[in-house]
Amino acid sequence: MDRRFPVIVVLALACVACATPQPVAAGGLAWGDCAPFAGDAERKAAFDRRSLDCAALEVPLDHAKPDGRKIKLGLLRQRATDPARRIGSLVFNFGGPGASGMAQLADLGGRLAKRGDEVSARFDLVGFDPRGIGASEPALRCLTGPEQDARRAEPVDSSTPEGVTEQEARNKEFADKCAERTGREELAHLGTRDVVRDLDLLRAALGEQKLSYVGYSYGTKIGTVYAETFPARVRALVLDGADDFGLTGKHAEQGDGFAESFLSYAKDCAGRQACPVGDDPAGARERLDALTEPLGKRPLPVGDRKLSAEDVSDAVDHLLYHSKSWPRLTEAIEGLKAGDGTEMLAVADEYHGRRPDGSYDGNQDALTAVNCLDAPPVKDKSKVDVLDVCAFWAAPNTMGPHRPKTDGAPTAVVVSTTGDPATPHDWGIALAEALKARLVTFEGEQHTVYLEGKTCVDRPVTRYLVDGMLPPEGLRCK
Structure with a gap:
């Protein structure tokens, strides 16, 4: 799983509750102006393109209670530049956990359209902010800007018993403030399992019988768990920068x-x-x-x-x-x-994610929240030097390390870079083996690569998305 974000500017967005976008209309999505989803002039400018529109998708906070409380998720779409040859919608997630899919899709989509990429010609490109992130509800609140500044400026030395005690107290304080300021029920429903069910509702709202999806980094976990949960609803699945899933047994x-x-x-x-x-x-x-x-x-x-x-x-x-x-x-x-x-x-x-005004965009809080729900916490002090935040989290985990099984889904494509610092190449190999997927290897020094203009990678992966043709076995690119 991603512990850190790629070096892509993640534009922080205002929460949907603070704006006035319309939720899903009967029979589909009410696409319209993206301005209500942007928190300032810079974001409005980024979204101010004729080919972009936005919408809010209404989903249950708790999918086990579909008639209960609803939350709204922010969506951004770039319409296909060749509508006569349009295939459908292609949904992206850019990782994190905590990355804004709306902001990064606006950036990537603009670059793809400018160079005439086939993906942007044949598909409506759709980015979404997962629950608790960016323009989506619920609003995740843990520390204030000054509180976060203070923690960063005065780190604790955990090499001494006194330091361990202080660090654990800090971790508990952080977890307690997240529960108090966000809400325990809200914290319980921010994990990947919930995001995957949101993704299926998004697929249906887009009018797609089957999902076409590109996931980067942590987004590979979302895509894989989706294929585990809804294998018959997958059309095409590209997973670039594979999550470990505990398959290698070496998260270190x-x-x-x-x-x-x-x-x-x-x-x-x-x-x-x-x-x-x-x-x-x-x-x-x-x-x-x-x-x-x-x-x-x-x-x-x-x-x-x-x-x-x-x-x-x-x-x-x-x-x-x-x-x-x-x-x-x-x-x-x-x-x-x-x-x-x-x-x-x-x-x-x-x-x-510190903004010029001293506030924080909450992406790191989202990373912590999702990680705590996606893996069992370690509460036995004999097994760790310091109990981390998840040991004090107010909600139980909803998932854990496992070998993914996607029987019934079409063959996925896994893309893995040899010099990827955040999602090592071994993870890509292991995920491809577990999913019986086709592996594309890129020899380079970067985190994720598809659609960055590397023809050897882009061309065969795009053919897979467009035509369903798998890349050659053992494809290795430089």
């Missing part, structure tokens, strides 16, 4: 993936003039640690704020998602080396 591999990506960065940096982590890649991590570790006890002042060691770690990993971000990583480390944490803090703010 994600940390290994970031370590390998940092080494690849260090090798590239070593060949450039005045690399801030030195010309010996093997010692690069040690040199970065030497810059970072002092911040664990004394965070670096940056204006009226502070840069902590944890912020540096978050920022570095955030910029390892794609090799295109390596120059910015070099700039941030150079600044840190010179005693200036401005750029590093700005990157950490992007990771945490």
